[in-house]
Amino acid sequence: MGCVFCEIIQGRREAHFVYRGERVVAFLDKYPLYVGHTLVVPVEHYRDVTDTPDDVLAEMFALAKKLVVALRKSLGAPGVRLVVNNGAAAGQVIFHVHMHVIPYGVEKAWRRPLDPEEGERIARRIRDALQGA
C-alpha cells in the first residue's frame, strides 16, 4: 500500500526510533524543523484522527507527554509543541496519523534531511531521557 510509516514500523525503511511500544511508536522526523523533532505514530495504519480509535489517540498523547519531559531533559528545550495535521489542506503529508512533537528553543534544523549519525546520537539522548520520564 506504499505507506512510508508502515514501512518504517515493519523495519523495511530506516528511522531513528526513540520508543517502540506494542501499539504506539516514536521516531525522529526525517526533515526536522528543530533538532529533536519527533513523531508519535500508531503501529496500526489509520489515516487521520477521525478514524483512529480513542484509546489509541490516548496512548499517542500519553507518549507525547513523556516526550515533552524527555525533550526538556535531553535537549534543554524550554518549550515543546504538539501538532496533528488532518488532511492535505492542513499540511498532512503522510496519510498515516501522527503527532509532531517539536522542541522549541533548541537549534533550528530548517527541514534539512536528518544526518544518520546525528539522528542516532539525538535519538539515543531522547531514549535515555524517556526511560526516566
Ligand SMILES: [Zn+2]
Ligand atoms: Zn501506514
